[in-house]
Amino acid sequence: MLATAAGALLAVTAAVLTAPHAAQAAEASTGFHVSDGRLLDANGEDFVLRGVNHAHAWYTAKTPQALKDIKALGANSARVVLSTGDQWTRNDTADVAAIVEQCKASRLVCVLEAHDTTGYGEAGAAVPLTRAVDYWKGIKSAVEGQEKYIILNLGNEPYGNTGYENWTSGTTDAIKSMRAAGFKHTIMVDAPNWGQDWSFTMRDNAAGVFAADPDKNTVFSIHMYGVYDTAAEVQDYLNRFVSQKLPIVVGEFGDAHSDGNPDEDAIMATAQQLGLGYMGWSWSGNGGGVEYLDMATGFDAGQLTTWGQRIFNGTNGIKATAHEAGVYGSGGTGGGDGDGDGDGGTSTGACQVTYKLSDWGSTFNADVTIRNTGTTAVKGWKLQFPFPGDQRVNSAWNAKVSQQGAAVTATHESWTETIPAGGSVSFGLNGSSASANSIPSTFALNSASCTKA
Incomplete structure (x- = not known):
């Protein structure tokens, strides 16, 4: 858009953001x-x-x-x-x-x-x-x-x-x-x-x-x-x-x-x-x-x-x-529950996972919701599940997501670290696939199995 002076603007451009890109990473930086x-x-x-x-x-x-x-x-x-x-x-x-x-x-x-x-x-x-x-x-x-x-x-x-x-x-x-x-x-x-x-x-x-x-x-x-x-x-x-x-x-x-x-x-x-x-x-x-x-x-x-x-x-x-x-100083990306065991939190089996798939053929998005069905809050979490095919993760939001073979691991960000009792957190990922796409069959939260919604 265009902007004009003397107290009058036509409009301008402003973008922001941010999206994924897995080319060469910027060298270590002291800033953004x-x-x-x-x-x-x-x-x-x-x-x-x-x-x-x-x-x-x-x-x-x-x-x-x-x-x-x-x-x-x-x-x-x-x-x-x-x-x-x-x-x-x-x-x-x-x-x-x-x-x-x-x-x-x-x-x-x-x-x-x-x-x-x-x-x-x-x-x-x-x-x-x-x-x-x-x-x-x-x-x-x-x-x-x-x-x-x-x-x-x-x-x-x-x-x-x-x-x-x-x-x-x-x-x-x-x-x-x-x-x-x-x-x-x-x-x-x-x-x-x-x-x-x-x-x-x-x-x-x-x-x-x-x-x-x-x-x-x-x-x-x-x-x-x-x-x-x-x-x-x-x-x-x-x-x-x-x-x-x-x-x-x-x-x-x-x-x-x-x-x-x-x-x-x-x-x-x-x-x-x-x-x-x-x-x-x-x-x-x-x-x-x-x-x-x-x-x-x-x-x-x-x-x-x-x-x-x-x-x-x-x-x-x-x-x-x-x-x-x-x-x-508003907090970091998380990184665990502070007990040093690397599991990202206390083990719990009181969980339910909803995996909503938006499939466009060669690319897809997955919106994932983890519901805490227990009576105590979960602070720090790690969700693991296997892709059913050749899907590859391109990017993620509201969680840090890594992949080794078909195995996918998602861990919390600072703002999604706690799942209140009876509450939920959500994250999303974008991926690509050369074959048919489907929903993972099993989910485990902090190593304990979750039910599928």
């Missing part, structure tokens, strides 16, 4: 990094972006309170719009440093994006990615050493509908230039076609762009507006990245738009199902006819719009699905 197709934080914990965009470039005075309000509503991240100075007032080193500190104070992961590239090749005032790289180099001291807390979104929607064929080479060159300049951050790259990639240029060339990053620490961002007005389109696009094990986030989307009505329910549901990040556009301050994209009226968190209520409080929304980044 991609490993086996997942975005991990500095503690090595899986991190799924759940947040919204904030138009700092045009509303600098609103930023400190906006970030506090976004956090209070449950978000774990925010995408912050910056200007390189080519189209709007430059956000200089001191300003960016202050934003980073405000993000940390609010315990948010911030995705910082350079906005002046929006629609390059079609929008007359837009600048190429080379100018965005120059900007990042110019304010490097503000972000260097902050790799634990921020992600750099190279340039917003860097190509319009003209010249988008140059996206692959332009993006690759920009990433290499950033790495040569010493940037060790996770770099997020937006799609062409005003972020919506209707030409599938990013989709079909993402693997090569990822491989060309010397640090293997690139995440791809798709902006979903009118092009993605059906669940089938949303699912197909995101699943193609997942099947290639490439990290993808929905950096920007809305519940309505002038170019068509995006299917926000499908976007949020599919992101949750696949364990991918999303960031909605935008907190407040939209103008130019797209005021309906405001989540808060007049930057007032007490006056959420219908869109604001939907993304924060609705099904698959931020409040229900966001988990604070572990770098803020």
